[in-house]
Amino acid sequence: MPTTVEDPRTVEFDVRTDEMLVNMGPQHPSTHGVLRLVLRTDGEVVSEVTPHIGYLHRCAEKIGENLAVRQWIPYTDRMDYLAAMNMNLGWSLTVEKLLGYEPPERGRHLRVIIAEMGRIASHLVGMGAYGLDLGSFSPFLYAFRERERILDLFEAACGARLTYSYLTPGGATADLPPGWTDRCLKVLENFEPVIADYHTLLTSNAIFVKRTAGVGVLSRANAISYGTSGPVLRASGVDWDLRRDGEACYTRMYDGYDFKVVCQRDGAYAAPPSAPAPPYDAVLGDCWHRFYVRMLEVVESIWLVRQAIDRYHSTDNDLPRDHGVPFKLTDKLPAGEAYLETESPRGQMGFYLVSLGGTPIPWRTRARSSCFSNLSTIGEIGRGCLIADIPAIVGSLDIVMGEIDR
Numbered sequence: 001m002p003t004t005v006e007d008p009r010t011v012e013f014d015v016r017t018d019e020m021l022v023n024m025g026p027q028h029p030s031t032h033g034v035l036r037l038v039l040r041t042d043g044e045v046v047s048e049v050t051p052h053i054g055y056l057h058r059c060a061e062k063i064g065e066n067l068a069v070r071q072w073i074p075y076t077d078r079m080d081y082l083a084a085m086n087m088n089l090g091w092s093l094t095v096e097k098l099l100g101y102e103p104p105e106r107g108r109h110l111r112v113i114i115a116e117m118g119r120i121a122s123h124l125v126g127m128g129a130y131g132l133d134l135g136s137f138s139p140f141l142y143a144f145r146e147r148e149r150i151l152d153l154f155e156a157a158c159g160a161r162l163t164y165s166y167l168t169p170g171g172a173t174a175d176l177p178p179g180w181t182d183r184c185l186k187v188l189e190n191f192e193p194v195i196a197d198y199h200t201l202l203t204s205n206a207i208f209v210k211r212t213a214g215v216g217v218l219s220r221a222n223a224i225s226y227g228t229s230g231p232v233l234r235a236s237g238v239d240w241d242l243r244r245d246g247e248a249c250y251t252r253m254y255d256g257y258d259f260k261v262v263c264q265r266d267g268a269y270a271a272p273p274s275a276p277a278p279p280y281d282a283v284l285g286d287c288w289h290r291f292y293v294r295m296l297e298v299v300e301s302i303w304l305v306r307q308a309i310d311r312y313h314s315t316d317n318d319l320p321r322d323h324g325v326p327f328k329l330t331d332k333l334p335a336g337e338a339y340l341e342t343e344s345p346r347g348q349m350g351f352y353l354v355s356l357g358g359t360p361i362p363w364r365t366r367a368r369s370s371c372f373s374n375l376s377t378i379g380e381i382g383r384g385c386l387i388a389d390i391p392a393i394v395g396s397l398d399i400v401m402g403e404i405d406r
Contacts, residue, residue, distance in 0.1 A: 053401070084118070091351050105311075106315040108252075128142070181309045372404045
C-alpha cells in the first residue's frame, strides 16, 4: 500500500479564548450620550451587557422643588432634548391636572400640531443617527435636512431651535405667528415624498437589513415585564399608545382625531403602499422592527398635524388675549398631588407633582423616564450577540441620556 505523506504545511492546534471585560463608552459615538456599557465577551460573542448610567445627572428633580412650576419648564427641555416640546407638554398637563384646568380649544389643537411636529423631528434624528451607527452616512444628511426645516418652524414660533420652553401650564407662551401654518403645510408637502427615499436608503437596504433583522429580539413578554413603552413596546407586538389609551387629561387632547397606532396586527402592519414589507428574516421585536415602527409613525404624525391645522383655524376667535395661559409665575398652587404620563417619541414620559399649598413652589417633583425602562432590556437582548451587534441594538432603542439621568 502507498504510504500517506502528511502535508508539512498543516499545523494542528487548540483555539482557546478567555473571557474579557470591554468598556464601551462613556465617550463612544454609538452609545447616544454619556452611557457606559460593560461587555463580558468570549471572543466576539457577548455573554453579558451591563449599562452604567449617571454621567449626565444634573439634579433636575431637586431643582424643581426650589422653583415655581413655570420656572421648571426650561429644565424639562433638557431631559429629552431631542423632543423638548413633548417634555414641555408632559409637565404642563401635570400642572393643569393639579389645577383642574383645561386649555381652550385653540390651545388644544396648537399643542397637537407642536407635539406631533416634535415627534417627526425626533424620529428623523433616530433614523439618521441609526444609519450612522451602522456605517451609512447619507441617511444622516437627508434626515437632518428635513429636521432643519422643522426647527425653522419652531424658531419662528418661539425663537429657539433646541430647548423651547414654549408649551406652558395653561397653553403656550404665544400664539403661532401669521402664516406659520401655511409654512408648516409646505414643509409637510415637501417632506412626504422624501419618506420613500428613506425606505430605499435604509428600510429595504440589503446591508441594513442584514445588520438589524433578527438581531436584538425583544419578545412581547419581556417587553411588558421590563416596562418598555413607545416604539420599543409596539415593535414587539403590544398595541399600546397613551394618545389613545392614556388618562383622560391627556387623551382629551386627541379627542376627535383620526390616527392609527402603529403596531403589527394579524401578522402585518397597516403600512402605506409606499412602505416596503418586512424582510423574510426579520423577527417581531428585533432591531429592524423598532426602526420600522418609527418610520411608519412619522406618516401618522403628518396626518395628525394636517387635521390639527384644520381644527386650529376653525377656532380663530377662541383663544383669549393672554393665549390661554391663566397661571402666572407667582400664583400659588393648591394642596394636592398629580401624576400624568404622556406618549413622548420614546415612550411613556411621566411627571409627578406634590404641593402642600400656599406657595407656587412644589414640595416634590419627579420624572419617570421612558428611556430608562427601554435601556434596561439591553442585558436581555444583548446576550449572545456579537460585539458588532451592540451598536445596532443600542441605536434601535433610541435612548437619550438626558432623560435617563436628569
